[in-house]
Amino acid sequence: EAQVTQNPRYLITVTGKKLTVTCSQNMNHEYMSWYRQDPGLGLRQIYYSMNVEVTDKGDVPEGYKVSRKEKRNFPLILESPSPNQTSLYFCASSIDRGAVYEQYFGPGTRLTVT
Amino acid sequence: QKEVEQDPGPLSVPEGAIVSLNCTYSNSAFQYFMWYRQYSRKGPELLMYTYSSGNKEDGRFTAQVDKSSKYISLFIRDSQPSDSATYLCASFFISNFGNEKLTFGTGTRLTIIP
Numbered sequence: 001e002a003q004v005t006q007n008p009r010y011l012i013t014v015t016g017k018k019l020t021v022t023c024s025q026n027m028n029h030e031y032m033s034w035y036r037q038d039p040g041l042g043l044r045q046i047y048y049s050m051n052v053e054v055t056d057k058g059d060v061p062e063g064y065k066v067s068r069k070e071k072r073n074f075p076l077i078l079e080s081p082s083p084n085q086t087s088l089y090f091c092a093s094s095i096d097r098g099a100v101y102e103q104y105f106g107p108g109t110r111l112t113v114t
Numbered sequence: 115q116k117e118v119e120q121d122p123g124p125l126s127v128p129e130g131a132i133v134s135l136n137c138t139y140s141n142s143a144f145q146y147f148m149w150y151r152q153y154s155r156k157g158p159e160l161l162m163y164t165y166s167s168g169n170k171e172d173g174r175f176t177a178q179v180d181k182s183s184k185y186i187s188l189f190i191r192d193s194q195p196s197d198s199a200t201y202l203c204a205s206f207f208i209s210n211f212g213n214e215k216l217t218f219g220t221g222t223r224l225t226i227i228p
Contacts, residue, residue, distance in 0.1 A: 101146035105157035
């Protein structure tokens with residue numbers, strides 16, 4: 001089954017404790033991205049990757065890092081989480097950057113930073 | 115002003131009614147217009163997309179784009195309780211110079227009352 005998976009689905013952590021949210025897709029997609037979803041603000045892109053070892057900032061990259069060492073995986077790293085990073089996070093993928101209108105989203109990771 | 119505006123609702127209609135969901139956008143460069151459905155505790159799922167102006171129909175769903183007025187609509191005929199979800203509109207363009215932009219609306223929460 002074609003899908004985007006994320007882990008963990010729920011995470012509660014404390015300020016400053018480094019964490020990683022994993023994302024994996026099995027569709028051989030080149031383009032992957034991370035979004036956060038907040039009430040009243042909608043989905044905002046954090047980082048994206050057009051291919052292995054090619055990443056770039058989205059609209060709200062501050063406080064986040066990413067890496068793309070393999071085509072299927074695109075982890076999101078919060079090196080020193082803060083309460084304002086409490087949010088619902090989604091990973092997404094598409095065939096390539098020209099097909100971003102046809103993205104597949106993961107199930108989401110709800111992060112709470114206390 | 116947000117580039118894609120969407121009434122957050124909530125919107126409640128009786129089962130069987132025709133539902134109309136709407137968005138406006140401000141960037142005339144947008145080429146693709148998408149509608150996503152998001153069930154509670156799930157990731158967004160692409161319903162359909164259109165390229166440029168016109169209508170696109172898929173079963174009970176019809177997407178409509180009017181580029182002259184920068185208006186995006188989704189119509190749901192014979193609405194069912196299973197259509198209860200948050201609906202996100204989104205717009206996307208990619209230029210010949212390698213620039214691309216994807217912007218989401220904040221979502222409209224829809225409830226179909228049996």
